[in-house]
Amino acid sequence: MVVPLETPSLNSTLSLPYSVQGLVQVFTTSERSFFTNVMAQALRIAGQGTSVLIVQFLKGGIRQGYERPIQMGQNLDWIRCDLPRYIDTPDLDESENQALQQLWQHTQKVVNEGKYFLLVLDELSLAINFGLIPEIEVLDFLSKRPSHLDIILTGSHMPQSILDVADQITEIRRSHQP
Secondary structure, X not given: OOOOOOOOOOOOOOOOOOXXXXXEEEEEOOOOOOXXXXXXXXXXXXXXXXXEEEEEOOOOOOOOOOOOOEEEOOOXXXXXXXXXXXXXXXXXXXXXXXXXXXXXXXXXXXXXXXXXXXXXXXXXXXXXXXXXXXXHHHHHHHHHOOOOOEEEEEOOOOOXXXXXXXXXXXXXXXXXXX
């Protein structure tokens, strides 16, 4: 006999008899090859029934803006900046800058709605260091986030002010030279 598993609906909220405080985690490295580690964590958490949002600010090229998220299963939404290219410079034209700002505003809006329990902000440090997203806005966002929300911030050269508010910092280094 097979018993169907009961899965939470997309609009259900987690009800616990105690309060769970979300963490701010930072994953940083001088290399740019650790997103698979963060993605594996996000997939594992989504597979356990927790709503996850992955936001990639500097990736583009596949028409995956916030209006067209990739949905991996019922619990993981993945959005990118709606750009025709990867951002690797602070010099953006007006439409590129507008797309990035719209993604940042959308991210803040949906997070404050309380739908997600894990938020991954990929390469956020580069967006800050390029001057595309103000560091002070990120700090304000982190301080006002829903209390249950875990946030993972990634990127090289994470600003010290963000490291100062992080609950966990993971620095990934090569242990050998090829």
